[in-house]
Amino acid sequence: MKALATAIYAYASTGTNSLKTAVSGRINFAEASQNWSYPYVVYSIPSIEPDHYFGGDRLERALVTIDLFSDSQDPAEIANLTDYARSLFDNALISVSGYSRVQFRWEQTISVRMSDTGVWRCSIDYDVILGA
Amino acid sequence: MKLDWNSDQLLLAVDAALDDACKDAADDAANTMRRLVSKDSGELANAIDARRSEFARGGYVIGIFGTPTTRWEDSLGGRAWFLEYGHAFPGEGQFSAAKKLGVGRSKVRRQNLAAKSVAPKPFMRPALRRLRRTANKHFTNRLKGLAA
Numbered sequence: 017m018k019a020l021a022t023a024i025y026a027y028a029s030t031g032t033n034s035l036k037t038a039v040s041g042r043i044n045f046a047e048a049s050q051n052w053s054y055p056y057v058v059y060s061i062p063s064i065e066p067d068h069y070f071g072g073d074r075l076e077r078a079l080v081t082i083d084l085f086s087d088s089q090d091p092a093e094i095a096n097l098t099d100y101a102r103s104l105f106d107n108a109l110i111s112v113s114g115y116s117r118v119q120f121r122w123e124q125t126i127s128v129r130m131s132d133t134g135v136w137r138c139s140i141d142y143d144v145i146l147g148a
Numbered sequence: 149m150k151l152d153w154n155s156d157q158l159l160l161a162v163d164a165a166l167d168d169a170c171k172d173a174a175d176d177a178a179n180t181m182r183r184l185v186s187k188d189s190g191e192l193a194n195a196i197d198a199r200r201s202e203f204a205r206g207g208y209v210i211g212i213f214g215t216p217t218t219r220w221e222d223s224l225g226g227r228a229w230f231l232e233y234g235h236a237f238p239g240e241g242q243f244s245a246a247k248k249l250g251v252g253r254s255k256v257r258r259q260n261l262a263a264k265s266v267a268p269k270p271f272m273r274p275a276l277r278r279l280r281r282t283a284n285k286h287f288t289n290r291l292k293g294l295a296a
Contacts, residue, residue: 062268077277079270079273130221143277
């Protein structure tokens with residue numbers, strides 16, 4: 017898990033991409049920093065399980081969730097963040113230590129808005145297949 | 149059951165077998181969700197069900213079935229969502245609670261003062277991912293039953 021989490025952080029946070037620019041680099045694993053302002057990105061790896069194929073190939077399949085947070089009254093901000101995240105991670109070619117084959121497959125996107133605070137949260141799930 | 153290779157009868161039999169297989173798979177996924185979900189009162193586990201739906205592909209939908217509420221966060225489905233994805237918006241964790249109350253974080257944890265902060269405990273997505281590996285078994289079992 018550590019190798020995948022580290023690789024995702026390096027991929028999203030180094031260099032230049034639209035998502036990183038939109039959130040001013042506020043991207044973290046598992047939880048947001050205490051003093052962050054909106055918008056920001058938190059990604060997590062809720063589960064990893066083995067998968068077996070004919071011929072003895074043993075793969076690992078990870079569920080990776082990219083959470084986007086925005087407090088803007090205009091839903092355009094969360095919509096843009098979602099598009100940036102999708103273009104960054106869909107079928108991404110990410111190098112993960114210990115694995116030669118890595119595939120990011122988009123599974124679903126769910127958006128909710130909290131009634132009391134008006135904060136938007138968009139959760140994008142990826143099925144990540146890791147092969148040695 | 150003996151098939152006479154009349155095409156109508158064959159197709160109807162296959163259609164019925166596929167429908168039964170979808171139901172088996174949906175029930176399997178619902179059972180997995182009930183097993184994985186956090187249980188305090190059991191209210192959430194009791195609300196999980198697999199029901200027939202003409203709008204769902206496969207004919208069955210697996211979900212949390214509860215009564216509607218004014219705010220989605222207060223419904224059983226909303227609470228299930230918080231368990232699945234977690235609920236830790238800024239201002240609701242133990243750091244923020246401690247700062248607001250002027251107490252130490254250990255007191256916040258002991259007295260559960262940061263009740264709005266919920267770590268994710270996925271139960272829906274693992275059940276559906278497991279179904280991806282086991283669905284073939286249900287279809288195989290039902291289609292095998294067609295042989296005379």
